[in-house]
Amino acid sequence: MRTVLYARVSTADQNLAHQKTQAEQAGFVIDEVVADHGVSGVSTTLRERAEGKRLYDLLRRGDTLVVRWVDRLGRNYADVTEAIREFMAKGVIVRTVINNMTFDGSTSDPIQMAVRDALIGFMAATAQAQHEATKASQRAGIEAARGDGKTYLGRKPSYDRAGLEAVTDMLGQGTAGTSEIARATGLTRQTVLRIKADPAAADAQLASWGL
Structure with a gap:
């Protein structure tokens, strides 16, 4: 089981290093960093980005996907909610550095599922x-x-x-x-x-x- 950090910056001259630094300072032990440089989170979906697309092939059940916040996955409501739910369906745990939020698909309790899905929607x-x-x-x-x-x-x-x-x-x-x-x-x-x-x-x- 691996812990993968996905980082993204929207312009080519921005620095990705602080996203990894923040994750490590929050206590995450990162096994691999997957990063998209100079890519918009609005006009491109996660699957349309070179490294974002690779996440879907790279991550396996039991792996953890870490992002600074959900806006690194994207800034489009539909794309972000769909991506998180697809990862959860594969058995991947999604965690955020900011606020230390955890999203996984292991719960079968309908109330917990409703709260989880509402929070995902709100954050997206x-x-x-x-x-x-x-x-x-x-x-x-x-x-x-x-x-x-x-x-x-x-x-x-x-x-x-x-x-x-x-x-x-x-x-x-x-x-x-x-x-x-x-x-x-x-x-x-x-x-x-x-x-x-x-x-x-x-x-x-x-x-x-x-x-």
Whole structure:
């Protein structure tokens, strides 16, 4: 039985290392990392990604699939829920680093199944909603900058798109403090606090630099 980490970043210049680091800091012993670089979780399903597709052939009954959060599998509600349920049907346990959620198909109790499936649906819907909210704030920031005729970009952000997503995800879960998030993402507490105070502005700053 193996523990496989699936990692994904949506642009080729983003760093996957922090997803493995977070998993190890959470106590997971990773046997293998399967990663997709520069692939959108919105426009491509898990099966359409080169390494995502490989997961379906690689994982066997009793294996554990680890993801930082369900948004790494994708940001499309239907795709994510279908993927998790298919893995569970194969006897694969799906676990998340954030909140240490566990999904498996071993239970036959109808109440437990209903709660499990409702939680899967909620988390998948949240992943899609977060993406849509981020894109909306990004567009608003770009339009505001254009409207003001600004050319000064300010200091380049110390975080990239993946780092911003990691911080906002952990803040959204509400289970980690500022210092813990800083350690997990490799950012300073001050940076985490700025993102927490105005995530839309943090996103717009990345957009202004074309990141």
